[in-house]
Amino acid sequence: MLATIETERLVLRNYKREDAQSMYMHYCGDAEVTRYMSWYPHPDVHYTQRFLEEGILPKNECPDRLELAMTLKGACQHVIDNVVAWKVASDTLELAYVMGRKHQGQGYMREAVQAVLTYLFTHPSFQEVIAYDELDNAASGAVMRKCGLTYQKNILDRRKIDSPEDDVVVCALYSMQKNDWMQDHECEADLLKGSS
Template identity: 35%
Template structure:
């Protein structure tokens, strides 16, 4: 049975993952949501105006009343700005299954921030929420995302033809990945998390 604890703050060696707050719109727009490189393989387009990001962030902040809402703003300890987001969407309470989603501003790619943030959320999902299985999907062309999932222990399980419609209207094939609680590798950040 899942523990409905919602989104709590997670601290890693370099990051703080926390709830989105109303005032996060400006930094989220600047560092992440307006970045067309980020949305190449996603269902949403890069935001054209800060107001769009502010409205989206405000909507996310309102969703935290749901104890199954698991959606984190990714911030660096050295700055407070939002540089990305990670979420777990509970798909089935009975099967204790959730879908992982993540994106990070391109200025922060290839620095280990993605692995660090996603690993923290995986640990939270399995250890605190009690998930049995976490699954993820990515565009077949998004080799960076597929590589991140493999690095974190996910197994590639299939190919779904025409599964997703991108923001540009194009349907793309997606790879599916899964990770069960009893098969995950040991966290490279084990013991470094302080969850309040």
């Protein structure tokens, strides 16, 4: 999906070809930041450039995927984070995110996730958003709960995308239904009803 979402402090926008350097610098090349991700830290900026050009940019216009670069207002060329949602069932999206260490603990992720949830739930076809995090990643779970996602159950998931089937971690699965979101966001819900 093509989108630009603005919040009080952030601009979330589709990725551009020239974002590779700041992606690598802020999160893609950092082993600590990628510890809980399904992918490994990138070895160099050239790897990030290829990842961007082959894995992200071609999907910018896909109606079943929203992948946004998080930037600070006034510094839109510096990508500090990634928020992505993709369709996993006919009316369900999975949400994931990663943030560079320099900007953690300042409420940016919560601000971004709330804005993305608003964007997703104002699209009539999406009824549920799910997300999960490793139990050891307490900060990620805290963001989900603060944004209104509800814990559902623990699940087992592969540590990395290419991990052997027995290399698993325990993750907490969270979800939010559109109806629940609409009850908590009456203004946005009224706008949605008025546009249908």
